[in-house]
Amino acid sequence: MTTTPMTTAAANGGPAARQQAPLLSVRNVVQEFETRRAGGIKGGIVHAVSNVSFDVLPGETVGVVGETGSGKSTLARSVIQAPPPKSGQVIFEGVDLCTLKGSKLKQARRQMQMVYQDPFGSLNPRWRIEDLVAEPMLGYRIGGGRESRDKRISELLDLVGLDPSIYRRRRPIELSGGQCQRVAIARAIALNPALIICDEAVSSLDVLIQAQVLNLFEKLRRELNLSYLFIAHDLSLVKQVSDRVAVMHLGQLAEIGPVESLYARPLHPYTAALLNSVPGFDPQTGQARKPVPLKGEPPSPLDPPSGCRFRTRCPRAQETCALVEPRLRERSPGHEVACHFPLDEPAPGSGEAPAAAAAVLSGEPASVPGADADRAAKPDGQPPTLTRTAP
Ligand SMILES: Nc1ncnc2c1ncn2[C@@H]1O[C@H](COP(=O)(O)OP(=O)(O)OP(=O)(O)O)[C@@H](O)[C@H]1O
Ligand code: SF4
Ligand SMILES: [Mg+2]
Numbered sequence: 001m002t003t004t005p006m007t008t009a010a011a012n013g014g015p016a017a018r019q020q021a022p023l024l025s026v027r028n029v030v031q032e033f034e035t036r037r038a039g040g041i042k043g044g045i046v047h048a049v050s051n052v053s054f055d056v057l058p059g060e061t062v063g064v065v066g067e068t069g070s071g072k073s074t075l076a077r078s079v080i081q082a083p084p085p086k087s088g089q090v091i092f093e094g095v096d097l098c099t100l101k102g103s104k105l106k107q108a109r110r111q112m113q114m115v116y117q118d119p120f121g122s123l124n125p126r127w128r129i130e131d132l133v134a135e136p137m138l139g140y141r142i143g144g145g146r147e148s149r150d151k152r153i154s155e156l157l158d159l160v161g162l163d164p165s166i167y168r169r170r171r172p173i174e175l176s177g178g179q180c181q182r183v184a185i186a187r188a189i190a191l192n193p194a195l196i197i198c199d200e201a202v203s204s205l206d207v208l209i210q211a212q213v214l215n216l217f218e219k220l221r222r223e224l225n226l227s228y229l230f231i232a233h234d235l236s237l238v239k240q241v242s243d244r245v246a247v248m249h250l251g252q253l254a255e256i257g258p259v260e261s262l263y264a265r266p267l268h269p270y271t272a273a274l275l276n277s278v279p280g281f282d283p284q285t286g287q288a289r290k291p292v293p294l295k296g297e298p299p300s301p302l303d304p305p306s307g308c309r310f311r312t313r314c315p316r317a318q319e320t321c322a323l324v325e326p327r328l329r330e331r332s333p334g335h336e337v338a339c340h341f342p343l344d345e346p347a348p349g350s351g352e353a354p355a356a357a358a359a360v361l362s363g364e365p366a367s368v369p370g371a372d373a374d375r376a377a378k379p380d381g382q383p384p385t386l387t388r389t390a391p
Contacts, residue, residue, distance in 0.1 A: 022055035022091075023194055023227050024079070024112075029053070029088035031071075031078045035302070044302040048074040049085070050251040053328075056195065059221065061228040063242030063259070065235055065274065067298055071251040072231045076197045079229070080112055081105060093194070110140055113188035117200035119180035123172040129183055130168040133157065136190045143190075156186040159223075160216060178209035182216065189220060196220075197229045202237065214241055235278050239263055244334065247271045250309040251301055253328060257335030267337035267344055270294075270310045308340070316341045318348050 029052045035043035049071045056062050064072050078085040081097050090097045097108055116122045123132055133153045137143035143152050154164040160182040172180050181201065188196055198217070202210040214237070220226055232238050238245055239259055246256040247268060255268040266272040279291040296313040299305050305312050311321040320340050328336040331344055341348045 020057045021094075023058045023060075023093065024056040024229075025053075025089070025091040026055070026075075026079060027053050027089040027091065029075070029078050029085045029090065031074050031085045046301050047251050047304055048301060049078060050304075051088075052248075052251075052253050053088075054246055054253065054256055056227050056229060058194070059225050059227055060243045061221070061230055061241055063238035063245040064229065064231045064248060065233070065238050065245060066248035066254075067274075067294075068233070069250075069298060069301065070248040071301075072248055073199050074251075075248070076114065076199050076229065076231055079197065080109060080114060106140075110191045111193050112195040112197060113191060113193040114197045114199060115181070115184050115188050115201040117203050119177050119184050119204070120172060122184050123180055125172050127171065128168070129157070129162075129170050129172075129175075132172075132183055133186050133190060136187055140191060152190070156190055157183075159189070159220070160186045161212075162186070176209070178205055178213060181205065181209075181213055185213075185216065185220070189224065189226075192224075193226070195227045195229065197231070199231045200233065201230075203232060203234065210237070217241065235263075235275060247274065250298055250304055252309060253338060254310065255335075255337045255339075256328070257332075257337075261332060261335050265344065267331055267335065267342040268310075268339050269314050269316050269343065272343060273313075308338075316347060 029049055031049040033046040033048060035046055037043040052071075052075060054062065064075065066072055077083070078088075079090050081090065081100075084098050088098070092108060092112065095108060097105060100108055127135075130150075130153050133156055134143070134149055137149060137152065143149040153168065157164040157167060162179060162182050167175070167179070167183075172183070175183065184201075185196075196217075202213050205213060217228065218241070221228065228241070230238060230241050242259045244257060245259050245262050247254045247262075247270065249268075249270045255262065255266065255271045257267075262271065263275065266275055273292075273294040276292040277294050294313065299309065299312055305322070306325075307323050308314070308317070308321040308326050311317040314321065316339075318341065324340070326338040326340050328338045330336045331342060
């Protein structure tokens, strides 16, 4: 079974895409959690999402990738205000959701629905499928009286490929994982949303069922003009479904760009390393090759490195990387990277870009000048001050 790419011609970072008003604008979103040790003693602040900004256009699918703990789910939850971010804006259809409360927020959130990884866990096992699909409509008092709601339930089940005459009266335990995920999708679209946020929505399904569910997402995108924020570990899945891809590293956006250019010409050493960790895919040659795992543990989000958060694992890191936090900058239309020495530039010191790319491909971490001394980064390109902090 093959899947149809969930892509739109206009939404690939080209001029047409740029003229469209975004459906969703995430601006400088920060989400942090205070941790407590035993006895309620303060344990520190988890910097789960730090100053993240991006747009989703109408009808566009934006993929989000990154290692475990990079902040993908926290970002998704911040978008739906569950909980609201500590700072920043989430502008949906022109309204900043962070300024809304109570019924106004509930009404605005109706337009954005989540589909989660665990199809069984997201459905009440005691309820019948028809009641599960009716629940969001009842919660928002839409769908009319009983008769029209019943008709809508059948339409929704039809739309997600479940024969209502067979499945309406069943319970989740009588369905397969893929069928349960279809019910979860029917619930999500029951409220006529404009945006669906899929958080690892197909990760627990086997490959054939994954393909079916992805094709269903694509069909719904076409028929209902939906936009998607598609979060997944699986880089090849994200490549299949996305118009643009955002790469998250330790709570920040490392890179964002049109899917073809990001996969063929990654600009951030972290993106290149992620792509190289996928078996059988070499972004440089397109040839099959052995995966090169990304070496080293990600730093703790409780105490992220100064400057660039990837510097402790980056083969291209220089002293500047410990001193100044890189900001996203555009390198080609719609393709932005947060790196002082992106891969489309000669490697620092060598004058040769291919050598730098080879270092990244080898997965060998280079020695990082200044990595042993924690140095304070100065924002906005101010001359840095070196300050050695206590370990
Ligand atoms: N409620 C919370 N309290 C404290 N820390 C949290 C909370 N929620 C998330 N975190 C932390 O925030 C960071 C980002 O977590 P998040 O779940 O967003 O990562 P993720 O990219 O979705 O990971 P995965 O790919 O494993 O799903 C992690 O370090 C996580 O432990
Ligand atoms: S070169 Fe520097 S800024 Fe770029 S990813 Fe490596 S450490 Fe970060
Ligand atoms: Mg997650």
